[in-house]
Amino acid sequence: MKLIIAVIRPERLEAVQEELQKVLDEDDNYRITVDAVEGHGAQHGEVELFRGQAVRPRMIPKTRIMVGVNDKYVEPTVQAILRAARTESGGAVGDGKIFVTPLDECIRIRTGERGGGAI
Amino acid sequence: MKLIIAVIRPERLEAVQEELQKVLDEDDNYRITVDAVEGHGAQHGEVELFRGQAVRPRMIPKTRIMVGVNDKYVEPTVQAILRAARTESGGAVGDGKIFVTPLDECIRIRTGERGGGAI
Amino acid sequence: MKLIIAVIRPERLEAVQEELQKVLDEDDNYRITVDAVEGHGAQHGEVELFRGQAVRPRMIPKTRIMVGVNDKYVEPTVQAILRAARTESGGAVGDGKIFVTPLDECIRIRTGERGGGAI
Amino acid sequence: MQGTVQATIDSGSTAWMLTSSALVLLMVPGLALFYGGMVRKKNVLATMMHSFIAMAVIGVQWVLWGYCLSFGSSHGGVIGFDASLLGLSGVPHTRLFGDKGIPELVFVMFQGKFAIITPALISGAIAERMKLRSYLVFIVLWSTLVYCPLAHWVWASDGWLFKLGVLDFAGGTVVHIAAGFSALVLAILLGPRRDHRPGGGHAIVPNNLAFTLTGAGLLWFGWFGFNAGSAVAVEAPVSGAVAGLAFTTTQAAAAAAALTWMLVERLHQGKATSVGFASGIVAGLVAITPAAGHVLPVNALALGVVAALVCYVAVQQKNKTKLDDSLDAFAVHGVGGVVGAVLVGVLCFTPVAGVLQGSFAQLGKQLVGVGVSIGYCALMTLALGLLVKKLFGLRVTEQTERDGLDIAVHGERGYHLES
Amino acid sequence: MQGTVQATIDSGSTAWMLTSSALVLLMVPGLALFYGGMVRKKNVLATMMHSFIAMAVIGVQWVLWGYCLSFGSSHGGVIGFDASLLGLSGVPHTRLFGDKGIPELVFVMFQGKFAIITPALISGAIAERMKLRSYLVFIVLWSTLVYCPLAHWVWASDGWLFKLGVLDFAGGTVVHIAAGFSALVLAILLGPRRDHRPGGGHAIVPNNLAFTLTGAGLLWFGWFGFNAGSAVAVEAPVSGAVAGLAFTTTQAAAAAAALTWMLVERLHQGKATSVGFASGIVAGLVAITPAAGHVLPVNALALGVVAALVCYVAVQQKNKTKLDDSLDAFAVHGVGGVVGAVLVGVLCFTPVAGVLQGSFAQLGKQLVGVGVSIGYCALMTLALGLLVKKLFGLRVTEQTERDGLDIAVHGERGYHLES
C-alpha cells in the first residue's frame, strides 16, 4: 500500500477528481482527502497591489491531495494525476509534484477492517 | 516509530483527543497535530441550496490528525482513535480512515533531541 | 529520498524559508509546501476572553512545512530548520518537531520526470 | 392624543419621524450582525435569520392586528381594539396623529419597528439550538399576547400603567425588560447548548467579532431614532427640545457605559475585549432608553456608568451558573432595562421630579412598572414556551445542533472561503 | 412642477429630501454587499466594485449631462435638454424646485442616486465574467441613452408616458424593469460563466451570505428614502401624507414578500434559505416601488405576496435554462418590476382608481408603460451591448475567469485570512 501525496494547481482539482474516478472505481466512490496549502517553487505568484505598492506573495495557493492506494493502483493513480493536473500544451512551471510514500497499514474506522480491503 | 494519519469526522475530534490523552500520557501533554481537510468517499455531503437550486458539494469537511508515536504506542493509538471516532451504534459511512506510515526520524526542535525520546 | 514534515511556530516561517533557501538552492527556487495546522503538546495556548469568561483553546496555531529532498540534503535541511525554527535563547516549549519519512518516488507533474531529479 | 389637535401636518416633525422609523428598522440588521458575529461559524446565518425573520413576520402582524391591539381604543386600560384598525383599513393616509402634526401611518410605522426589534432581542438567549418553526410561532404569539398588551398599558394614553404615571420614554419596560426576562425564561425552558460549560470551556468561540463591533455601531446609530424619535409621545414639534435632549442623553450614556465596561474589564480580567466594549455600548443604550427624555446629560453619564457596572456583574454571575443565555439578552437587556427603569425615578427632572430633586413618588411608580413587566412577561413566556414545546418541541435534534443550524435548517453555509 | 409655486423653502421637506437622497446612496454599498456575498471568493471585490463604480461614474455623468437630459426642458416629450443644465451651471443653489419648497439641487441629487443605482442593479446579471472597461463604457452609454430618456418619458412633467398617465411612483419601470430586462439581454450576450450548469452543480458557491443578508438589510433601510422620498413628485410638504403612505406600503410589501418566499421555499424545497429570504425582501421592495404612494397598506401586503410568488417561480424557471442571470437581476428586478407596475393599475386608489374600484383605464395605461419600457430597454441594450462587444469585447479571458477577477483585474484578493 502506498500513500500518494500530490501538490497541484487548485483549478485542476476538478479534472483530477474526474480522472481518479475513472481509475479507482467504476462508480463515484473513489476515496481522496484534499486540503489547501501554499507552495513555493520555481513559479512566482500573482503580484498584488496594496496601497499603491506591489506586494509579491512569497507563497502560491496550491491544492494537496492525499490518496491511500493498494500497490496495483499506484501507477494508474499517478498516471491519472499526471494526465489531469498538467497544464494543457505540455505543462507549465507550477504544475506541482507527486510524492509516493510507503503505507504500513490502513484501518477503516467504521468497521475496524485493516489492510488492502480497507483502503 | 510511526506517523499515524487519521481522517475523522470533525465533530469527533474532541472525543478522539480525550481517548488519546488516556493512552499517550497520564497528564495533558499528549502530542498531536490537526488540520481541516475535505474528503470524498462513500459518504455524500449535505446538499446546499443556492438561489433555488441544489448544490451538491463534491467534498465533505473532515478533520485530519497526525500523531508521531513510538512503536509500542502504535496499536494503543489506533485503538483509541477507533473507539472515539466511530459513530455510536456501530459506525456509519464517513467515519474515516487511519493510515500508519513509517517514520525514520523525529527531532524535537527545542532541544535538537532525536529518536524515540523526541516524539 | 525523504519527505520531511516539520511543525513550527507560525512566526518562524519566514526565518525557516530563508535558511532553506541557503541550503537547498543558490537562487530563490527551493521548493516547499506549507499549511496552517493546529497543535496540541506541552505548550498551552493564549487564553481568549469571550463574554467575560476565559476560553482556553485546546489547540495552538502552528505552521507545517513539507519538503521532499534527496538523501544528501536531509541533514542540511533538518539543520536549517533547527537553526531557524528554534526560539532565540535556546528554544522554548512549543518550538515544534521535525519528522523524516521515507519517500519512494517523486514525480514532477509538468514533465513526468521521476526520482531524484524531479525533487 | 392629549391636548388640542393641530390641524395641519408639520413637515419637520414628519421628516424626523420618517427618519427615526427607518433608523429603528436598521437596528434589526445591526442586531443580526451583533448576534451573528458571536455564534459559531456553523450558526451564523441561523442567528442572523432570527432577527431578519422578525422583520418579516412581525412586520406583517403589526399591520394586520398588532397596532390595533396596542393602540386601538382602550378596553379598560388593558388592551386596545378597533375593528377599523385591523389591516389599518380605517386609517386614511391623510389622518394626523393627535396633535403632533404627523400622519398617523407614520406613528404606526415607528411603533411597528419597536414591535419588530423586541422579539429579535430575545433571540440572543436561544441561539444555536431553537427550532425555526417554534421560534416563528413563538414570536407571533409573544408579540400578540405579551408585547401588544404591555405596549398598551405603558404607552397608550388610556393604558393603566400610563395612567398610573409610570415613565418609560422609549421602551425600558416594554422593550428591554420584556425581551430580557422573556429571554431568561425561554433559555431555561430550552436548556443549555450541548457544548455550554459554566465558567467557559473550549468549544464555543465567536466566528466574527468584526461583525459584532459593526453591529454595535449600527445599533448605536439606529438608537438615535429609537430614543429621539420617541419624543413623538410628548412634544410638538417632535423634532424639538425633548428630541434633542433624548439624543444627547443617549449619546452620553452609551459612551459612558462603553468606557466603564472597558476599564472595569481591564482591571478585573486584565484585557479590554471588543465584545465587552460592545456590551457596554448596548448596556448604556438599554439603560438610557426609559430615561432618555427625562434626565440631564450629566446624569445620563452617571446612568451609563451604573448600567455598565451592574450589567458587568450580571454577566459574571450568570457565567457561574448553568444558565445558557447565549448572547446575554437577559444580562444586558433585562438587567439594563431594570437599571434604567428604576433610575428614571431617581434622576428624572422633566416632566416630573425624581428622588434627586427630593420626590420619591416617581420611584415608587417605576418599581410598580418594573415589577408588573417582569411578572407578566415571565409568566406569559413560560406559558407560551410550554405551549410551543408541546406543539412542536423547542430544540433541534442533537445531530442538527452538532452539524450547525445553517446547513441543517437553512441548507446553507455562511462562508465558503476555502478556495 | 404642477400648481402654484411656493416662494420659500420648507425646511422639513428639505430635511426629508436630504435624508432620502443619502438613504438612496447607501443602497449602493448595500447592493454591493448583497451581490458581493453571493459570488465566489475570487470575485467578491470585482462584484462589489461594479456597484461602487456606478457611484463614481454616474455620479459625474449626472452632474455633467444626465440631469439635463432627464429633466431639462422637454423636446417633444422624448428627451430633455437645456444648455444651462449641463454641469448644473445654470442652477443657482437658491433656486427652488417647483412648488415643493426644496432647493432644485436637492431634487437633482435625489434623482441622481436613482440614476446611479439602476445600472448597478444590472451588474447582478453579468457577475464574474464581464470586462471592467466594457462595463464602464456600457453603463455610461446605457445611462445616457436608456435611463435618461426613460426617466424623462415617465417622470418629467412633459414626458410622453407621464402625459399618457402611466403611474410609476418610484421607479418600477424606469429603475427595475429597465435594469431587469437590460440585465437579461446583457446576460444572453455575455453567455454563461464557465462553471454554470443548468439545474445547479458543484462549483459555484457563495462566499459570504452574512454579507448578503446585511446588504438586504441596508437595501430595506435605504428603500424608505427611495420610495417615501419619491413623494417629492406629488405633494407639498414632501414629508407629508403621501410619504407616510409610501413608507408604510414599502414596509408592508417587503415583510409580506420575505415571509411568503420563506414559507414557499420551505414547502417546495424543504429548507428556508437566507438567500431566499433576502430575495423575498428585494422582490417585495421592487414590486411596491411603482405603487408605493398609490395603494393601501393592506393591498401592499397582497402585492408583496404576489411578487414573492411570481419571482419565486421566475427564479425556478430560469434555473432550468442555460441563461446565467448570475444573481437574479432579471428574475427579481425585471419580473418584480412588471408585477408591481401592472398591479398598480389594479390596486391604486390615489390619485386615480384602479380595477379594484371598478376602473380598468389605468391598467391599460400601465400595460403600455410596461411594454414600452421592456421594448425600449431590451432593444437599446442589445444595440449598446453589441457595440461595446465590437469595441472592446465583453468577456474576460478564460484564464482570468478561472483565476478570478479580483486578482486578475484588480490585483487584489478579497480576504487574507490564512495567518
Added chain:
Amino acid sequence: MQGTVQATIDSGSTAWMLTSSALVLLMVPGLALFYGGMVRKKNVLATMMHSFIAMAVIGVQWVLWGYCLSFGSSHGGVIGFDASLLGLSGVPHTRLFGDKGIPELVFVMFQGKFAIITPALISGAIAERMKLRSYLVFIVLWSTLVYCPLAHWVWASDGWLFKLGVLDFAGGTVVHIAAGFSALVLAILLGPRRDHRPGGGHAIVPNNLAFTLTGAGLLWFGWFGFNAGSAVAVEAPVSGAVAGLAFTTTQAAAAAAALTWMLVERLHQGKATSVGFASGIVAGLVAITPAAGHVLPVNALALGVVAALVCYVAVQQKNKTKLDDSLDAFAVHGVGGVVGAVLVGVLCFTPVAGVLQGSFAQLGKQLVGVGVSIGYCALMTLALGLLVKKLFGLRVTEQTERDGLDIAVHGERGYHLES
C-alpha cells in the same frame, strides 16, 4: 450666535441636524471597517477598537469639558470657557442655538461627533503597533489641547481665525489637516511596523477588503451629514439652500475623485484596485469638506479630480520612504485637507469671491489658516506624543506586535472560521 435670534424652534432644521448628527456618528463604525479591513487579520479588532474607543472616551470628554472649551465664551479668541458649560449643566434643553431654530443641545451633539471622528482618523497612522493605554491617554489630551482650541479658533464666532475670515465649511483644517499632520508626527515618533518595508514586501496584506469598501460606502453616506449638516453655521433654515449646495458638492467631489484615482491607477500601475478606489472616495470627501458650501457643483468635480491626483502622488511618494503611515491618514487626510483648504480660496463664490472671480484675498487667508493648523497640530502632537512616550511608552512589545494586538491586548481573535 450671529444675527437676530429666532425665538422658536424650526422643526425641519432640527430634524436635519438630528439626522446629520446621527450620520456623522455612523462614520465612526464606517471608519472602523475601512481601517479594520486593511490591517492584518491579527490586528483587525485592535484597529477597529481605535475608532470605537474614540466614540466612548471623546463622547464623555465632549460632554464634560470639550464643548465648553470649543464653544464657550471666548477668551481672547484663543479658547472658550464657561463654567456653566462643564457637563452641559447650564444648557437647558429648551435653549435654542443662536438664530438657527435648533436646540443648543443638538448643536452640541453635532459638534461632538466631529470631535469624536477626528482622533479616530489619526489612528490610521499608528495601526498595528501602538499601546492601547497610550492611545487612550493621547487622544484625550490631543482632543483637549489640540482639537478644542483649533475648533474654537476656526468655528467659534469670536475665534481668531474665524474673525480673520478663514473659511472652513466643515472641517478641512479643524478635522482633516489636524488629523493628518498629527498622524504624520505620531507615525514618526512610533517608528514603522517591524514588517514594514519601503516599496512593499511580502508580509503586510489586508485581511478583508470587502470591509474596506463597505466602510468607504458608510463614510460617503455619513459625510452628507458632516458637510450638509455644517450649513448650521451659516443659514437658517439649516436644511436649506446651502445644505443643498453642500450635499451636491460632496457627492460631485467624491464621485470625481474616485473615478480619477481609478483611472490614474489603471494607467500607472496597470490595475484599478478597490483600495485605490476607496482612497479616491475619501480623498474627494476630505478635499470638499472645507469647501462644501462655498463652491459650485462643477467646480467640486474639478476639486475632486485635483484632490485625487495630489493624494495619489502623495501616497506614491510616501511609499518610497521609511515612514509607516500605515493606512494613509497623512497622505489622504493631511494632504487632501490642504488641497481643499487652499482651493476654497480659489474656487469659492459664496459668501466671498475667490481667485476664479478675480479676488486673491481669500486665498491668502486660507494659506494662513492652513499654515497655522499645520504648525500648531504638528508641534503639539510632538509634545504630547513625547509626553505619553515618557509616561507609558508608545509601542507594544515586539512579541505583542508579532502575535498581533487582538490576542495580546484584547484577548480575542477577530475570526474563528476554522471549523
